[in-house]
Amino acid sequence: MADIYELLRSAGVQPTPQRLAVARYVLGTTSHPTADEVLAKARRECPTLSRATVYNTLTRLAEHGLVRPQTIREGVVVFDAHTERHHHFVDEATGKIYDVPWEALSVSGESSLREYDVRDYQVVMRGRRRKS
Amino acid sequence: MADIYELLRSAGVQPTPQRLAVARYVLGTTSHPTADEVLAKARRECPTLSRATVYNTLTRLAEHGLVRPQTIREGVVVFDAHTERHHHFVDEATGKIYDVPWEALSVSGESSLREYDVRDYQVVMRGRRRKS
DNA sequence: CACGGATTTAGACTACTTCTAAACCTGGAG
DNA sequence: CTCCAGGTTTAGAAGTAGTCTAAATCCGTG
Numbered sequence: 001m002a003d004i005y006e007l008l009r010s011a012g013v014q015p016t017p018q019r020l021a022v023a024r025y026v027l028g029t030t031s032h033p034t035a036d037e038v039l040a041k042a043r044r045e046c047p048t049l050s051r052a053t054v055y056n057t058l059t060r061l062a063e064h065g066l067v068r069p070q071t072i073r074e075g076v077v078v079f080d081a082h083t084e085r086h087h088h089f090v091d092e093a094t095g096k097i098y099d100v101p102w103e104a105l106s107v108s109g110e111s112s113l114r115e116y117d118v119r120d121y122q123v124v125m126r127g128r129r130r131k132s
Numbered sequence: 133m134a135d136i137y138e139l140l141r142s143a144g145v146q147p148t149p150q151r152l153a154v155a156r157y158v159l160g161t162t163s164h165p166t167a168d169e170v171l172a173k174a175r176r177e178c179p180t181l182s183r184a185t186v187y188n189t190l191t192r193l194a195e196h197g198l199v200r201p202q203t204i205r206e207g208v209v210v211f212d213a214h215t216e217r218h219h220h221f222v223d224e225a226t227g228k229i230y231d232v233p234w235e236a237l238s239v240s241g242e243s244s245l246r247e248y249d250v251r252d253y254q255v256v257m258r259g260r261r262r263k264s
Numbered sequence: 265c266a267c268g269g270a271t272t273t274a275g276a277c278t279a280c281t282t283c284t285a286a287a288c289c290t291g292g293a294g
Numbered sequence: 295c296t297c298c299a300g301g302t303t304t305a306g307a308a309g310t311a312g313t314c315t316a317a318a319t320c321c322g323t324g
Binding site: 014016019020048049050051052053056075 | 301302303305306311312320
């Protein structure tokens, strides 16, 4: 949340008002928004913001490691402000995506996969979130 | 590939020429095709086949457990004829998806996830396939 | 052979994403 | 101060994935 302006600058992304509005929303939520959701929220701060700018900005933030696009939900890319390794749980009833800490699961056996140079992996779980 | 006709019938899907063409292709490949790829291939056998029929048929095959839709590649659903549990490896250079046997990996720790009722899970890996 | 239900079809339509070309800053050189 | 050049933003067009609709077709039964 802190100083988004400085965060963008130090990541090498010139901080324009539009980019700040996008970054403030996407970096401040854990809800895995789609580009359109980011557009809707960021427009509250910057009403002329265009769809193209949102896509450009999200792509740029991703290139600079500030968000991570994820292919988990059907038909859309969602953006995750949580950039360290972690797993995901998808609630099939609501479509909501939850982050699962890396340490909650342990995966072994990758070493047997000689044919593949695995650069990254994650466990994707689906089911229902228990009401608590 | 055996008797697709019987396979459809016994799964409760009325085997029409269009459905046979779709099923023959999608059940006979390990390439995780998209609906459009299935359309292109199945049209060789059945040139009047329409896009809508391909979507309808793939949905029906999925409902009857003969294929499994997967959300792994950006922006598209791919269909996997391999319906038992398994993991996936995505080659980031080519976009190709490879099946990884269930036994090749072991995941532990799901039990700590009290908040979630995990009905299904898989490991999704990304990287480069080694040329062999 | 007519009927009715299931199936197929083309094309319209929606959603998501990328592209394009014009407009718009903004900051430095003259 | 003015002009220019870069980068940025914009609306809308275009491209791609998938769904929907209504008419046409097919097929088994009476």
